[in-house]
Amino acid sequence: MKMTITALMLTICLRAFAPGNNTVPVFEAKGINPYRKLISAIGMVETKHDTLAYNPEEEAVGFFQIRPIRIRDYNKQTGSNYTLADMYDYKIAERVFLFYAMQIGPYHQERIARSWNGSGPMTKEYWKKVKACL
Numbered sequence: 001m002k003m004t005i006t007a008l009m010l011t012i013c014l015r016a017f018a019p020g021n022n023t024v025p026v027f028e029a030k031g032i033n034p035y036r037k038l039i040s041a042i043g044m045v046e047t048k049h050d051t052l053a054y055n056p057e058e059e060a061v062g063f064f065q066i067r068p069i070r071i072r073d074y075n076k077q078t079g080s081n082y083t084l085a086d087m088y089d090y091k092i093a094e095r096v097f098l099f100y101a102m103q104i105g106p107y108h109q110e111r112i113a114r115s116w117n118g119s120g121p122m123t124k125e126y127w128k129k130v131k132a133c134l
Contacts, residue, residue, distance in 0.1 A: 034106030035098060041133035042097075042113060045126070051090045062087040064097050064116075074099060109134070 040049075046065040047053035053062060060067045066087040074096050075082055087093045101112045113130040114123035 035101055037134055038109050041130045044133040045129045062093045063090055064093050066093055
């Protein structure tokens with residue numbers, strides 16, 4: 001019994017005087033992306049997440065199916081000089097999408113989706129498809 005108590009006391013004392021590990025783990029913070037789910041849902045409806053998709057009928061390109069008129073408007077508003085071919089690059093296409101989405105705000109998913117699709121009554125059907133993928 002004395003041996004057990006002595007061993008326990010030594011363990012406690014050694015821990016009290018041993019140098020500590022003064023490191024703090026640092027984890028990379030994940031940014032908040034309130035559009036992430038909506039982007040995924042729109043990508044599913046538009047192209048099933050195919051960044052190389054092309055719709056010759058509308059000349060729509062990439063993950064978000066961006067059309068020439070959208071690129072012209074984006075370039076005019078931002079001073080950019082993107083082309084239709086640039087929309088195959090997901091990061092560039094996402095930047096274009098987010099430019100328009102952020103004008104509406106992250107908490108208005110239906111308005112963002114319907115606006116992205118165009119205007120008129122057909123956007124209601126588009127929203128139903130997007131909502132089903134959220």
